[in-house]
Amino acid sequence: MELKEIVLDNKISLFYIHILQINTVASxxxxxxxxxxxxxxxxxxxxxxxxxxxxxxxxxxxxxxxxSALIEDDGGVINAWTSGEGTFFWQKIPATAFAKSPLLLSQQLLHPLIPEKKIATEMQNIVQEIRMVKDDPSHFALREFGHLIYSGHVLSRDVLGTEESVTSFTRPDFMNFSDRLYFGQRMRFIVVGNVPELDVVRSFNSYFHDVKASDGSLEENTGNLKTEKREVIHKRQIEQVHMVVGYLLGAGDARSVTALSVFANMIGGGMSFPLFQTVRDKHGLCYQIDCSVDKNKDCSTFYIYVGTNPAKYRDAENLILQIIKECKNNRQLLERAKSLVLGRLSMSYENPASIMQVMAQQILYRGHPKTKVEMIREIESITIGEVEEAVSTYLSEIYQNTLIVGPESLA
Structure with missing residues (x-):
């Protein structure tokens, strides 16, 4: 299950993992x-x-x-996502139908029609997506938290855009953006599954031979981040408080961010860990509480989301802050978190699409995916001293950003 980087004839890197024990392939x-x-x-x-x-x-x-039918008629799955850092087009299909994947991916990337007659309709679908997020208080809270924590930086932008901008797009707008950014040096290919290397290389060399090489800019937009304590409250016609407590971190590949990713599992890895056990099970303050780290190329965030009682949301916040302080040097929690992360990593390798998604994210924030062995060694090597130092440095109350969405009567 070796990770290989293969440089194709068009000079684009293809990251490939051959897994013999399965009958599917993700591309x-x-x-x-x-x-x-x-x-x-x-x-x-x-x-x-x-x-x-x-x-x-x-x-x-x-x-x-x-x-869609090209992939779905063989039982496959086709989808894509866009983030602040990039866009990923992907498929999962039976290995026997693999030849369809590079063909369709090349068509979508190199030969899209962008039909003028479909733009207005599809942009209205995105308008509905924008409104759906606004109507869902938990999604709205997480979106607004992103605006808050990355304030001053381009990552604070809403991936969906605005209703005004989206409904104004024309075919020349799409072609201009595509011509500016969809070229070889900005592309990476990923294939994970039971397909021989020779077949993979031949297919991608054949279908992507005419990709534009490097006639565009590799410059990245950034901005000025603010490391200060902030709180924003949005009042709406809802019953619960949806609260996100978070902190700004460094680059996604920083050792401190890895330590804090482990810490996120030390306190929020599951129902047997402190956030759930204390805030929900002991005090009955929430149904859902989650902890995560969002990794990006030049800056990241550590955040905790909770949906709670409007009369007791400050109690929930204080408990969260107390857990952060009390757990940062807990060696037993560190060992449990490591076992959890490594176990889930092992299980993810039963699904080629899961492996592929992780690889895509790693390419965006560090330029290159990690091997399974590298990920295991990295997690195993994190010490309690590193965790304690990272928590003390980054998860200080003086840097706390809090986003609250609550009822109009919220005090």
Whole structure:
């Protein structure tokens, strides 16, 4: 199950893992073209909107139904996502039907129709997506927390854009963004599953031989981050408080961020860990409480989300802060968290799509995916001293950012 980096004839890297024990294969094309590369406000949300339009027909598959049916008729799954850092087009399909994957990916990436007659309809679908997020208080809270914690940086931008910008997009807008960012040096290919290396290389060399090489800019938009204590409250016609408590971290590949990723599992790895046991099981303050780390190329965040009683949301917040302080030097929790992370890593290797998604994220924030052995060694090597230092340095109350969405009567 060795991770290989293969440089194709077009000079683009293909990351490949051959897994003999399964009968499926996951394939994808990652493009470093995300929200941070947009020109705001005119292009707000265009990276995500262009992802949608690449499902609206290609030269060989002229309709959205043709595109989806090619994969789904063999029982496969086809999808894509866009983030602040990039866009990822991917499929999972029986290994016997693998030849369809690079063919369709090349059509979507190199030969999309971007049909003018479909733009207005598809942009209205995105408008509904924007409104859906606004109507869901937990999603709205997490989105607004992103605006808050990354304030001053391009990662604070909403991936979906705005209703005004999305409904203004024209075909020339999409083609301009595509020409500016969809070229070889910004692309990476990923294949994980039971397909021989020779077949993979031949297919991607054949279908992607005419990809543009390097006639665009690799410059990244950034911004100025603010490391200060902030709290924002949104009042709406809802019953619960949806609260996100978080902190700004360094680059996604920093050792301290890895230590804090382990710490997130030390306190929030599951129902037997302190956040659930204390805030929910002992005090009855919530139904859902989650802890996570969002990793990006130049900055990351550690955050905890909780949905709680409006009369006791400060109690929930104080308990969260207490847990952070009390658990940062708990060796037993560290060992439990390591076992949890390593066990879940092992189970993820039963699903090629899960492996592929992790690889895509790692390419975005560190430029290169890690091998399974590298990930295991990295987790095993984290010490309680590193965890305690990272928590003390980054998860200080003086840097705490809190986003609260609550009822209009919230005190």
């Amino acid at each position: 994808g094309v990652l493009v470093k073209a995300g929200t941070r590369h947009e020109i705001w406000p005119k292009e707000a949300g265009i990276a995500h909107a262009l992802e949608h339009m690449r499902f609206q027909g290609t030269q060989l598959f002229p309709t959205s139904r043709d595109i």
